[in-house]
Amino acid sequence: xxxxxxxxxxxxFLFLASFFGLLWILVIPPFQGPDEDAHFYRAFEISEGGIxxxxxxxxxxxxxxxxxxxxxxxxxxxxxxxxxxxxxxxxIFDNFYCYNHRSAPTEKExxxxxxxxxxxxYLPQVLSISVGKLFNVSPLVMMYxxxxxxxxxxxxxxxxxxxxxxxxxxxxxxxxxxxxxxxxATTLNLDTSINSLSLLLIAIVLYLIxxxxxxxxxxxxxxxxxxxxxxxIKPVYFLFLLYFxxxxxxxxxxxxxxxxxxxxxxxxxxAIFIWNALVKELFVPPLFEDFSPxxxxxxxxxxxxxxxxxxxxxxxxxxxxxxxxxxxYLGWLDARLPDWLIASYVLALLLVSLRINDHYLTISNxxxxxxxxxxxxxxxxxxxxxxxxxxGDITIWGLxxxxxxxxxxxxxxxxxxxxxxTRKILDKYFLLILNSYLFIVLSLSTYYIMNRYYVFS
Numbered sequence: 001x002x003x004x005x006x007x008x009x010x011x012x013f014l015f016l017a018s019f020f021g022l023l024w025i026l027v028i029p030p031f032q033g034p035d036e037d038a039h040f041y042r043a044f045e046i047s048e049g050g051i052x053x054x055x056x057x058x059x060x061x062x063x064x065x066x067x068x069x070x071x072x073x074x075x076x077x078x079x080x081x082x083x084x085x086x087x088x089x090x091x092i093f094d095n096f097y098c099y100n101h102r103s104a105p106t107e108k109e110x111x112x113x114x115x116x117x118x119x120x121x122y123l124p125q126v127l128s129i130s131v132g133k134l135f136n137v138s139p140l141v142m143m144y145x146x147x148x149x150x151x152x153x154x155x156x157x158x159x160x161x162x163x164x165x166x167x168x169x170x171x172x173x174x175x176x177x178x179x180x181x182x183x184x185a186t187t188l189n190l191d192t193s194i195n196s197l198s199l200l201l202i203a204i205v206l207y208l209i210x211x212x213x214x215x216x217x218x219x220x221x222x223x224x225x226x227x228x229x230x231x232x233i234k235p236v237y238f239l240f241l242l243y244f245x246x247x248x249x250x251x252x253x254x255x256x257x258x259x260x261x262x263x264x265x266x267x268x269x270x271a272i273f274i275w276n277a278l279v280k281e282l283f284v285p286p287l288f289e290d291f292s293p294x295x296x297x298x299x300x301x302x303x304x305x306x307x308x309x310x311x312x313x314x315x316x317x318x319x320x321x322x323x324x325x326x327x328x329y330l331g332w333l334d335a336r337l338p339d340w341l342i343a344s345y346v347l348a349l350l351l352v353s354l355r356i357n358d359h360y361l362t363i364s365n366x367x368x369x370x371x372x373x374x375x376x377x378x379x380x381x382x383x384x385x386x387x388x389x390x391x392g393d394i395t396i397w398g399l400x401x402x403x404x405x406x407x408x409x410x411x412x413x414x415x416x417x418x419x420x421x422t423r424k425i426l427d428k429y430f431l432l433i434l435n436s437y438l439f440i441v442l443s444l445s446t447y448y449i450m451n452r453y454y455v456f457s
Contacts, residue, residue, distance in 0.1 A: 007431045009169040010162040020442045021151045024186040029087040029453050030075040030143055032331050033187025037072045038113035040188050043125035053115030053282055060282045061112040069111055071095055071139040080332035086455045095140045116279045121193040121233035124149040150192045154185040157196035161203035166210040167359040171352050175409045177438055179445040180402050183330045194233045198406035201226045205242045210359045215250045220260055228271045235272040236379030237406050240264050241372050245365055293386045311381040314396040326401025335452040353415035369410045376407045
C-alpha cells in the first residue's frame with residue numbers, strides 16, 4: 001500500500017514519455033507526423049536565418065537546398081492518407097548517409113510550405129538542425145535530431161509543469177500522455193511547443209492560486225513570457241486570460257492586479273499584431289484559389305451571429321471526428337486507434353477528473369475556465385474558416401481534434417467536484433490501475449502504429 005501511494009506522477013510521466021517517446025521516434029516513419037515535411041522545411045529555413053518566408057508565383061515558402069526535397073519526397077512517398085501503403089525499411093537506411101550537408105549539391109529550389117508561424121515554436125528543431133549541419137549529417141539525420149530535441153523539450157516542460165501544479169497532477173499526466181499528444185511530441189510538429197507551454201502556463205497559474213504567499217515578480221514575468229510565446233506560436237487560444245484566475249489578494253493591491261492584467265493582455269495582443277503584420281502577405285489559403293482571408297474576416301465581422309451558428313453546427317457535425325482525432329487518429333489521420341480504445345481513454349480522463357481532491361476550484365474559477373475554452377473554440381473556428389472554407393460557407397472545414405489539446409486540461413478541470421472526489425472508490429489500488437492502464441494504452445498504440453506503417457511476414 002505504501003509503495004502504491006508513493007507513486008509520483010512526474011516520475012511516472014518521465015519514464016513513460018521517455019520510453020515510448022524514444023521508441024516512437026524510431027517507429028514512426030520519416031515525415032509521417034501531421035505536416036511534418038512542412039515543419040521540417042520551416043525549421044531548416046529558420047536555421048539558415050530565414051525568419052520571414054518568401055512568396056513566389058502565388059506560393060509561400062523559400063529557396064532551400066534541392067537535396068532536402070529529394071529526401072522528403074523519397075521518404076514521404078504516397079504513405080499519407082493511404083493506409084494500404086507501407087514503408088520500405090531499406091528506403092530509410094538508404095537515406096541515412098546520402099546528401100551530407102556540405103558534400104551535397106548546392107542547387108536550390110523553391111519549396112512551398114505554410115510559413116506564417118513564428119520562429120518561437122521551432123527553437124528545439126532549429127537548434128538541433130543547426131547542430132546537424134555543423135557535423136555534416138544528412139537531412140534524414142537532421143530530421144531525427146529535430147524529433148529528439150522536440151521530444152525532450154516537451155518532456156522537460158511538462159515534467160516541470162506536473163511537479164509545480166497544486167491541483168490535478170494525475171489529470172495533467174493523462175492529458176500529456178494522450179496518444180495524439182505524445183505522437184506530436186515525437187515528430188517535428190509545431191504543436192509540441194504550444195501543447196507543452198500551455199500545460200506549463202496552466203500549472204503555474206494553478207500553483208499561484210493555491211499557494212499561501214503573495215506572488216513574486218518572477219512569476220508575473222514567467223506568465224508574461226509563456227503567454228506571449230503561446231500567442232506568437234498560435235494566437236487563437238486566449239490562454240493569457242488565465243491570469244484572471246489568480247485572486248486579487250495575491251497581489252499587493254487591486255490597482256497592481258488590474259495593471260498587471262492589462263499589461264499581459266496588451267503585450268499578448270501586441271505580439272500577435274506585430275507578427276501578423278510582418279507575415280500578412282504570406283497567408284495563402286491551401287484549399288481554394290477564389291477567396292481571400294480578408295474577405296472571410298469581413299464576413300465574420302459583418303455576420304457575427306451567423307458565424308457563431310456556423311461554429312456550433314460544425315462542432316456538432318464533426319464531434320465524432322474531433323474526439324477521435326483529439327486522442328487517437330495519428331499520423332495524417334490514417335494511423336487510427338480503435339474506437340473502443342479511444343472511448344476508454346475518454347472514460348479514464350473523466351474518472352481522473354472526478355477524483356481530483358487535493359485542491360478545489362471555485363465556481364468563479366470554473367466559469368473563467370469555461371469562458372477561455374469557448375473563446376479558444378471560436379478562435380480555432382475563425383482560423384480554420386479563414387484557411388479552409390469559402391466565404392459564406394455554413395460549415396467550417398479542416399477542424400481536427402489535435403487543435404484543442406492546449407485547452408484539454410481546462411475542460412477536464414471543470415468536472416472536479418467534492419462529491420465524487422471524496423468517494424472511497426478503488427482508493428487502495430486506484431493509482432496502480434491508472435499507471436497500468438497508461439502503459440497498456442501506449443503499448444497498444446505502439447502496436448497500431450507499427451501495424452499501420454510496416455508489413456510483418
